[in-house]
Amino acid sequence: MTDSIRIVGLNKAFASPDGGTVAAVRDINLEIGAGRLVTLLGPSGCGKTTLLRMIAGFEEPTSGDIFFGDKRMNDEPPNRRDTAMVFQSYAVFPHLDVFENVAFGLRLRKLGREEIARRVDKVLEQTGLASYARRSPSQLSGGQQQRVALARCIVMEPRVLLFDEPLSNLDAKLREQMRVEIRELQQRVGITSIYVTHDQVEAMSISDEIVVMNAGVVEQVGTPHAIYARPSSRFVADFIGKANFLTATVADGETVEISGVHLPVAEMPARSPGETVAAVLRPEAIHLSPDAGPFRGTVRRVMFLGNIAEYLVEVDGVGSWIVDSANPAEAPLHRVGEPVFLTPSRHALHLLP
Amino acid sequence: MSGTARAQLRQLARDPVLFVLLMAIAVSIAVFVIYPLIKVLLASFQVDGAWSFAGYAELAERKLYRNALINSLGVGALVGVIGVAIGFVNAFVLTRLDVPGKTLLHYLTILPIISPPFVSAVSILFLFGFNGLVTRQLLGLQDFSIYGFHGVVLSQVFTFAPIAYLSLRGVLASLSPTLEDAALNIGATRWQAFWKVSFPLALPGIASAFLVVFIESMADFGNPLVLAGAAFPMLAPQAYLEITGSFNLSRGATLAIVLLIPSMTAFAIQRYYLSKRQYITVTGKPTASTSKVVSPAAKWLLYGVALLFALLVTAFYAVILVGAFTKVWGFNYAPTIAHFLYVFDVGFESVKDTLVVALVTTPVSGLLGMLVAFLVVRRNFPGRTALEFGSILSFAVPGTVVGIGYIMAFNAPPLVLTGTLAILVACFVFRYVPVGIQSGIAVLRQIDPAIEEAAQNLGATGLTTFRKITLPLIAPAFFSGLVYAFVRAMTAISAAIFLVSANWNLMTVQILNQVGSGRLGVAAAFSVVVIVIVLVAIVIISSLVNRWSRHTSMVRF
Ligand SMILES: Nc1ncnc2c1ncn2[C@@H]1O[C@H](COP(=O)(O)OP(=O)(O)O)[C@@H](O)[C@H]1O
Ligand SMILES: [Mg+2]
Numbered sequence: 020m021t022d023s024i025r026i027v028g029l030n031k032a033f034a035s036p037d038g039g040t041v042a043a044v045r046d047i048n049l050e051i052g053a054g055r056l057v058t059l060l061g062p063s064g065c066g067k068t069t070l071l072r073m074i075a076g077f078e079e080p081t082s083g084d085i086f087f088g089d090k091r092m093n094d095e096p097p098n099r100r101d102t103a104m105v106f107q108s109y110a111v112f113p114h115l116d117v118f119e120n121v122a123f124g125l126r127l128r129k130l131g132r133e134e135i136a137r138r139v140d141k142v143l144e145q146t147g148l149a150s151y152a153r154r155s156p157s158q159l160s161g162g163q164q165q166r167v168a169l170a171r172c173i174v175m176e177p178r179v180l181l182f183d184e185p186l187s188n189l190d191a192k193l194r195e196q197m198r199v200e201i202r203e204l205q206q207r208v209g210i211t212s213i214y215v216t217h218d219q220v221e222a223m224s225i226s227d228e229i230v231v232m233n234a235g236v237v238e239q240v241g242t243p244h245a246i247y248a249r250p251s252s253r254f255v256a257d258f259i260g261k262a263n264f265l266t267a268t269v270a271d272g273e274t275v276e277i278s279g280v281h282l283p284v285a286e287m288p289a290r291s292p293g294e295t296v297a298a299v300l301r302p303e304a305i306h307l308s309p310d311a312g313p314f315r316g317t318v319r320r321v322m323f324l325g326n327i328a329e330y331l332v333e334v335d336g337v338g339s340w341i342v343d344s345a346n347p348a349e350a351p352l353h354r355v356g357e358p359v360f361l362t363p364s365r366h367a368l369h370l371l372p
Numbered sequence: 373m374s375g376t377a378r379a380q381l382r383q384l385a386r387d388p389v390l391f392v393l394l395m396a397i398a399v400s401i402a403v404f405v406i407y408p409l410i411k412v413l414l415a416s417f418q419v420d421g422a423w424s425f426a427g428y429a430e431l432a433e434r435k436l437y438r439n440a441l442i443n444s445l446g447v448g449a450l451v452g453v454i455g456v457a458i459g460f461v462n463a464f465v466l467t468r469l470d471v472p473g474k475t476l477l478h479y480l481t482i483l484p485i486i487s488p489p490f491v492s493a494v495s496i497l498f499l500f501g502f503n504g505l506v507t508r509q510l511l512g513l514q515d516f517s518i519y520g521f522h523g524v525v526l527s528q529v530f531t532f533a534p535i536a537y538l539s540l541r542g543v544l545a546s547l548s549p550t551l552e553d554a555a556l557n558i559g560a561t562r563w564q565a566f567w568k569v570s571f572p573l574a575l576p577g578i579a580s581a582f583l584v585v586f587i588e589s590m591a592d593f594g595n596p597l598v599l600a601g602a603a604f605p606m607l608a609p610q611a612y613l614e615i616t617g618s619f620n621l622s623r624g625a626t627l628a629i630v631l632l633i634p635s636m637t638a639f640a641i642q643r644y645y646l647s648k649r650q651y652i653t654v655t656g657k658p659t660a661s662t663s664k665v666v667s668p669a670a671k672w673l674l675y676g677v678a679l680l681f682a683l684l685v686t687a688f689y690a691v692i693l694v695g696a697f698t699k700v701w702g703f704n705y706a707p708t709i710a711h712f713l714y715v716f717d718v719g720f721e722s723v724k725d726t727l728v729v730a731l732v733t734t735p736v737s738g739l740l741g742m743l744v745a746f747l748v749v750r751r752n753f754p755g756r757t758a759l760e761f762g763s764i765l766s767f768a769v770p771g772t773v774v775g776i777g778y779i780m781a782f783n784a785p786p787l788v789l790t791g792t793l794a795i796l797v798a799c800f801v802f803r804y805v806p807v808g809i810q811s812g813i814a815v816l817r818q819i820d821p822a823i824e825e826a827a828q829n830l831g832a833t834g835l836t837t838f839r840k841i842t843l844p845l846i847a848p849a850f851f852s853g854l855v856y857a858f859v860r861a862m863t864a865i866s867a868a869i870f871l872v873s874a875n876w877n878l879m880t881v882q883i884l885n886q887v888g889s890g891r892l893g894v895a896a897a898f899s900v901v902v903i904v905i906v907l908v909a910i911v912i913i914s915s916l917v918n919r920w921s922r923h924t925s926m927v928r929f
Pocket of ligand 2: 086
């Protein structure tokens, strides 16, 4: 049984050492549908952990309400919220073996021996820990410990799963593998999940929806695609992937003009012709060519990254753009100092509100 | 109440069992630590039922009391200096030098910690008393008296140098010898490397050890009572004599306050040094253990000093053991078991009572210490600092003050406890819990709080989390808390002597009585029994704690 989560007007202020207060979370409103995996994404210190810990019951909100389904949870202690949290530091119980770590919560529910053994074994199987059941945590690698932490949560069949940067202590390869596993497991068990990370790739790869946070407030909520393609602020555009920021002038209902070049846009905010707007152009949405295109520029820097080549191009009358060109091994690279022409893809230009 | 305080209380109240426990602890500390002190303080300002400063004025006027204060301070300071010097040499030898027999040397050095604090006084009487082996039999001295300043200092040095040793051992172990190496490397002489690098770094630890020994010496009751003699008054025994000899409660209370002030001052300074010490204990890497700042000659000289101290300790205990089996020391050295027969016949009640008191005190004190550490480190509540302070305050309060406070506080309604088991247990629990609390706090601060949060998150209440997660994780601190509580309950005297009764008597009090009536053999036999019980108990406690914290099998709820 899983629940939707509703957060209404949530605030958290911590007392700061100098006697004042620090607003860690400010007036957050959020709805998370049952069974979905939602990521809280933002730079370090933006309040993600604080928000997650309020949902788990470890921090008391300064104001605002938290609902699971229709039930207001504010006054429930953490042990009665039926959430299960995977901690950044794993927090496996060092004095209990793997089996007992996973059985811990079930024993608290006073389930029968057989049922506990059956459920623990099943989850150990699912998480690839079956052959480690009697190992002590000190004999496990970081990745295995993280699986124990995950198994310990899944076995509870909780109403809500919470993850606080669960992969940040693992190396890059393992991190990629684990996020696929977490996503698959979450899909299979279908439990509403909130996943905290500061890594945008991780967020994009596992989420149904991303909540981008900055300095305690929610900047934007949306699917990974929507957030990437239509960021609602400069902060979001900059935080998710790379972006070129341009200043454009509204020409008519469908096009804007940049340095004499007219470009079509997918969505036009409510602006009248002649007004200037901030626009975002992603580096991979620009095509480079040696002979033709609406913009002219000079290559200032080249980086060959394998799957792409990243250029820094000084565009005449506009400024510097980052341009990514795919499959760079196929043709010779443009050289530094070389003149090039640039063509933005159709409708690639996104205007900030 | 501020908004934060209310929010904290609200959050705590959602865990009702823990909330009730916290309240109970706070109330107990108020009743058993603070209230008796207030009683003593108030009584010291009352003469014949009226408010007055006359008590203090009289103390200042009369030579006896002035001398008692001066003597106690003088002994405390000198014992502090000598104790720290011996402790430092032994700690240096055992942590830094490559010498044989270090483990044995370590255990011999700390032996006095687990025996009644005045066993060395009895030993000294055997060796240097009127019929002493050394003074009378070997040297044939007729007019030598061990009683007085030198006797007390000698005995206290043996009793308290091991405490300085233990705390300095920690200090030296945390200082990296590579710092000395670096100094030598840039051209410092050995002498400079030690005095300019190691010594200044160890200084806060040395000051802290000095203050601890000073506090212990000021508070010591047994050694002065046995060895000070009438011509050399000291505060703690004097306060006792005022109350039991002259039934002058108010004078006793005034002396108690005079005794309390230097102790509290030293405690406050010691806390300050302790807080400073934290900056230098962080060295990261484990350190190579041998030091190059001592020349070979100095090395063997220091080793000799450490060895000599350990040998003297051994000799003192051997004398006790032999004395316990000797008919009449000084006159008839024929072997006998009569003293032990006496202990298990006439004295058996006190053996039994002592064991009961210790067995009740130990688990209560051990668990209370860990619980307070858990609450202080892991929970936010208004008055948290006050609770921590209140619970470790009794470390600095001399037992004599506590004893006087208890008879004043619990002799009359609302809470009459005199003559009961409860008053002894309460006294021991709250007097000796600070050590458990301190080590519990230290260990808990090293443990990731997420581990306990994970347990709560999986459905454990605060108390279940404490039982199933916290306690096993802080098992080493729990163990030292239990051992300390047991040892102290077996060996304490200064507060207990006010609280024993016909129904509940203690072996330490028996030892003092036997010494008082000149039956040193029986006193020695009692001491041997105490030491044996303590050693057996340490082995049992350690195996219990080990078995219980290591088991990784199923946890039952
Ligand atoms: N217990 C606390 N006391 C005081 N300030 C805190 C506490 N926890 C977090 N903060 C502050 O709240 C802000 C948000 O912290 P956090 O939620 O941990 O950020 P994130 O998880 O996004 O990195 C930070 O400025 C942090 O310093
Ligand atoms: Mg965080």
